[in-house]
Amino acid sequence: MIKQTGVPSKEQVKSKFPDESMLVKPKAIIECYQEIPCNPCSTSCPFNAITIGEDINQIPKIDFSICTGCGSCVYACPGLAIMIARVKDDKAYFKIPYEQLPIPEKGEIWEGVNRKGEIICDALIESILRNKHTDRTTVVSVSVPKKYLYEFITIRGKHE
Numbered sequence: 001m002i003k004q005t006g007v008p009s010k011e012q013v014k015s016k017f018p019d020e021s022m023l024v025k026p027k028a029i030i031e032c033y034q035e036i037p038c039n040p041c042s043t044s045c046p047f048n049a050i051t052i053g054e055d056i057n058q059i060p061k062i063d064f065s066i067c068t069g070c071g072s073c074v075y076a077c078p079g080l081a082i083m084i085a086r087v088k089d090d091k092a093y094f095k096i097p098y099e100q101l102p103i104p105e106k107g108e109i110w111e112g113v114n115r116k117g118e119i120i121c122d123a124l125i126e127s128i129l130r131n132k133h134t135d136r137t138t139v140v141s142v143s144v145p146k147k148y149l150y151e152f153i154t155i156r157g158k159h160e
């Protein structure tokens with residue numbers, strides 16, 4: 001489906017997630033669907049949780065049992081293809097890369113957006129994370145209703 005529309009199907013998205021029971025702890029969701037010569041996700045992981053193999057074109061594979069959700073790969077991915085997901089009670093928590101301005105502020109309500117670019121819900125900005133190794137990528141921690149676990153992908157300001 002992604003080849004025709006540029007948007008992955010729900011099955012493709014779910015294939016990138018671990019079993020929901022594992023998401024009581026944060027895990028990296030790597031939405032890299034096509035073979036490209038790229039590997040910073042793999043080389044940036046301090047726990048060797050991401051494997052690409054000898055052929056740099058291969059799609060990254062993650063061992064969720066090793067991933068701590070530390071977020072290093074989120075900053076490292078040039079394609080903004082990685083986020084961190086966690087569930088607690090009736091909410092899904094995400095850490096997403098965000099490279100637009102303005103940068104949201106903690107406590108604000110932004111719009112939650114799906115992979116088709118449609119607004120699906122309110123998204124509460126939980127915190128803003130900056131990494132000393134990058135001056136471009138901000139990681140935004142955000143929560144949405146848990147029913148959007150496999151739909152939410154990013155945020156949009158209510159003014160846009």
Ligand code: SF4
Nearest residue numbers: 045067068070071073
């Ligand atoms: S979140 Fe951290 S531990 Fe998990 S794959 Fe990314 S870099 Fe590795």
Ligand code: SF4
Nearest residue numbers: 032038040041077079
């Ligand atoms: S760094 Fe990002 S774009 Fe490159 S292979 Fe890893 S997930 Fe895909």
